[in-house]
Amino acid sequence: MPESAIHPIDPGASRPRSWWGWGYTDAHPDDAECAALGALLPGTLARPLPIPRVCDLAIGRPGVKPPPALAHLVTDDPEARAAHAMGKAYRDVIRALRGRPRRIPDLVARPTDDQEVADLLEWAGEHGVAVIPFGGGSSVVGGVEYRGDAHQAVLSLDLTSMDRVLEIDSASRAARIQAGALGPALEAQLRPHNLTLRHFPQSFEFSTLGGWLATRAGGHYATLHTHIDDFVQSLRVITPAGAGRSWRLPASGAGPSPDRLLLGSEGTLGIITEAWMRLQERPRYKASASVAFADFHRALDAVRAIAQSDLFPANCRLLDPGEAALSGASHDGSAVLVLGFESATAQVDDRLATALDLARAHGGRGEAPAAHGDAPADGPVTAWRSAFLRMPYLRDGLARMGAVVETFETATTWDRIPALIEAVRTEVGAAALKATGHEAAINCRLTHVYPDGAAPYFTVAVAGRPGDEVEVWDDIKAVVTDLLHRHHATATHHHAVGRDHRPGYDLQRPEPFALALRATKHALDPRHILNPGVLLD
Numbered sequence: 001m002p003e004s005a006i007h008p009i010d011p012g013a014s015r016p017r018s019w020w021g022w023g024y025t026d027a028h029p030d031d032a033e034c035a036a037l038g039a040l041l042p043g044t045l046a047r048p049l050p051i052p053r054v055c056d057l058a059i060g061r062p063g064v065k066p067p068p069a070l071a072h073l074v075t076d077d078p079e080a081r082a083a084h085a086m087g088k089a090y091r092d093v094i095r096a097l098r099g100r101p102r103r104i105p106d107l108v109a110r111p112t113d114d115q116e117v118a119d120l121l122e123w124a125g126e127h128g129v130a131v132i133p134f135g136g137g138s139s140v141v142g143g144v145e146y147r148g149d150a151h152q153a154v155l156s157l158d159l160t161s162m163d164r165v166l167e168i169d170s171a172s173r174a175a176r177i178q179a180g181a182l183g184p185a186l187e188a189q190l191r192p193h194n195l196t197l198r199h200f201p202q203s204f205e206f207s208t209l210g211g212w213l214a215t216r217a218g219g220h221y222a223t224l225h226t227h228i229d230d231f232v233q234s235l236r237v238i239t240p241a242g243a244g245r246s247w248r249l250p251a252s253g254a255g256p257s258p259d260r261l262l263l264g265s266e267g268t269l270g271i272i273t274e275a276w277m278r279l280q281e282r283p284r285y286k287a288s289a290s291v292a293f294a295d296f297h298r299a300l301d302a303v304r305a306i307a308q309s310d311l312f313p314a315n316c317r318l319l320d321p322g323e324a325a326l327s328g329a330s331h332d333g334s335a336v337l338v339l340g341f342e343s344a345t346a347q348v349d350d351r352l353a354t355a356l357d358l359a360r361a362h363g364g365r366g367e368a369p370a371a372h373g374d375a376p377a378d379g380p381v382t383a384w385r386s387a388f389l390r391m392p393y394l395r396d397g398l399a400r401m402g403a404v405v406e407t408f409e410t411a412t413t414w415d416r417i418p419a420l421i422e423a424v425r426t427e428v429g430a431a432a433l434k435a436t437g438h439e440a441a442i443n444c445r446l447t448h449v450y451p452d453g454a455a456p457y458f459t460v461a462v463a464g465r466p467g468d469e470v471e472v473w474d475d476i477k478a479v480v481t482d483l484l485h486r487h488h489a490t491a492t493h494h495h496a497v498g499r500d501h502r503p504g505y506d507l508q509r510p511e512p513f514a515l516a517l518r519a520t521k522h523a524l525d526p527r528h529i530l531n532p533g534v535l536l537d
Contacts, residue, residue: 019083020052020096021399022392023206029397037394038401043438043463048400049097054082056099062106064129064153073109073116074155080108084132084156087139088206088392089500090406093399094469103146105132105156112161114273117238120157121271125240125527128152132531133267135159135208136182140407141498143215143266147533159210162273165189173279174233174248179210179272195279199228201494202388210272216264218448218455218494222316223307226448227494228263231278235259239270239524248276261520266496267531269524281344287352288315288341290380291364292334296320297418299335300446302362304414306339307449309358311351315340319384320421322443323459327387329380337364338384404436404464404472408480409447411455412489420487424458424480431479435472438463448493455493481507499533 015024029037031048038044059078066074085104086092095101106129111117124131130151134144135158146154159180167176173195177186183204190196200220201207211217212228213235219226234248235258246258262269293299303318317338324330329338339355341348349369356366367379398405412420425442432440440462448455464472481504484491491497491504506514518536521528 017083017206019054019079021093021396022088027393029393029400034397034400037397038403041398041401041403041438041441041461041463043436044398045402045466048397049402051400052096052099054079057082057101057104059104062153064106064127064155066107066109067123070109070116070119070123073111073120074107075110076107081105081156084108084134084137084158085145087137087142087144087498089140089142090395090399090404090473091142091470091500092145093396094404097399098467098469100470103148103154105146106153108134108156108158110158110161114236114238114243117157117159117271117273118243120155121238121240121529124155124529128527129529130154130532131267131529132156133159133210133214133271135180135211135214136203136206138203138207138211139215139496139498141492141496142500143496143498143531143534145499147499150532151529157271159271159273160208163208166274168193168195168279169276172233172248172250173281174276175279176274176276177209178274179208179213181209183207190279191282194282196282197231197277198225198280199231202392209275209277213263213272213275214266215496216494217496221314222448223314223450224312226450229260232259232263232275233278234276235262235272236274237262237270237272240527240529241524245274264496266498266534268521268535269530271530283342283344285344285346285348286340286342287348287369288381289339289352289356289367289369290329290384291337291339291356291359291366292330292332292380293337293362293364294334295363296335298363299337300417302359302364303337303446303449303454305358305362306355307454308451309354311341311355313339313351313355314342316355316446316449317384318446318449320444322441323445324380326443326459328383329387334365336380336384338381340381398461399469402464402466402469403461404432404469404476405459405461406473406476407457407459408477409455409457409493409495410484410489410491411448411453411493412487413453416487416489417454417456420484420489421456423483423487424456427479427483428458428460428476431476432460432462432472435475436462436465457493478503497535502533502535505535 018025034048062076085101134156162178162180217228234246236245319336321333324336329336341352395405443459446454447457485507491501497505
């Protein structure tokens with residue numbers, strides 16, 4: 001398909017994004033809802049912190065000026081700089097609420113093609129300017145901010161002007177897509193062809209293809225093709241040492257994969273500007289159901305049995321009793337398993353029925369299946385889906401009440417899962433109590449499941465110490481890092497390493513690999529301007 005047939009699409013252009021918190025400004029909880037949320041956690045503030053204003057930030061003059069040839073790509077507008085200063089982790093939100101965003105980028109650049117990216121990197125290298133690649137800015141691990149003072153200035157390189165589907169190969173069912181395409185714009189350009197990338201992370205509206213690739217993002221689908229890695233056919237990357245593109249191949253055994261080197265590199269080795277991505281036909285057949293369990297450990301056994309079958313559900317999320325109650329999926333103290341199947345070519349009712357049989361064999365009580373994806377409006381599946389999309393906004397509402405509300409996710413093998421979950425509840429709960437003097441709510445859900453293991457996702461909520469919320473979370477996070485390491489659970493399953501998970505990543509990776517990664521970094525980025533502090537120093 002010729003490039004001229006596709007036009008950039010920005011479905012969210014008419015809705016202003018929040019510079020300090022998650023998502024759209026008109027979706028944030030108001031003061032009354034924040035106060036109601038705070039009432040759920042004893043010890044929170046009497047009234048919500050005010051919504052921060054850019055004009056109240058200490059934003060200095062840029063420490064560097066771009067050359068005339070690049071000036072049209074660059075802005076020093078204070079609102080743009082503030083919006084690019086941080087991601088959307090709890091630490092970022094509470095720092096903004098407290099007026100402490102730390103280092104704000106000097107400039108924001110919005111290139112429109114590969115040559116402009118290369119020109120910006122060359123200029124930055126010559127002038128000692130750190131370059132922080134930026135897609136949708138939804139990082140929750142400190143991946144899009146600058147920490148330190150080793151560089152003269154900081155440039156946030158925003159790729160969202162490069163948001164087009166450039167070419168579709170229908171025979172191979174693949175597309176060449178620019179890395180700055182946000183999820184909705186990407187899918188809108190594929191929809192007329194009845195195709196989909198089928199990658200829907202919780203941040204779908206506010207993250208880009210390039211961000212997914214650079215962080216090895218996990219999508220909504222819980223089994224089989226869970227990570228963006230599975231859909232990559234070829235990458236185009238611009239580095240300070242030059243540009244390159246890997247071959248489009250269905251598979252190859254020709255040495256170490258260049259794509260695998262760059263996937264998960266988080267903008268430290270180069271800027272991903274395009275990718276050929278494997279596509280799928282849009283699903284026509286859907287069915288979903290939920291299963292309640294009185295015994296969480298039996299629920300874990302049920303999920304393992306489903307994961308080790310050949311059923312491959314699109315959704316297979318197990319919510320512990322606390323998570324189920326929080327989402328409205330259960331009100332009687334049960335754990336809830338949310339199941340969903342879909343296909344572009346065949347009915348899926350039999351697969352759902354088999355999964356329900358496996359769940360019932362482990363003590364589950366299943367609701368009547370909903371065909372064609374039409375779950376009851378008041379059912380557990382619908383309740384969970386609504387809560388899933390709303391949760392980041394509620395987190396920000398609790399942050400305004402001075403609560404410490406954060407998540408962390410991991411993955412390990414099935415034999416370690418029960419002990420890991422129990423250790424998190426015990427040790428992280430104790431750390432939160434020590435740091436705040438308040439009991440914490442600690443909930444768990446399994447977001448992705450595999451034949452050999454699963455990815456538990458934990459939520460921690462506790463009243464903070466007013467003004468010290470970041471320090472409280474940092475204390476808790478240190479306990480989390482140590483705990484995950486002792487249980488041989490990964491530092492992150494799908495949120496990337498960034499700066500916040502560096503201690504855990506440093507413990508996890510083998511030293512010979514770290515040596516090779518440092519050498520690769522020096523070869524591709526000899527002036528060390530690309531996302532300093534991420535993955536390695």
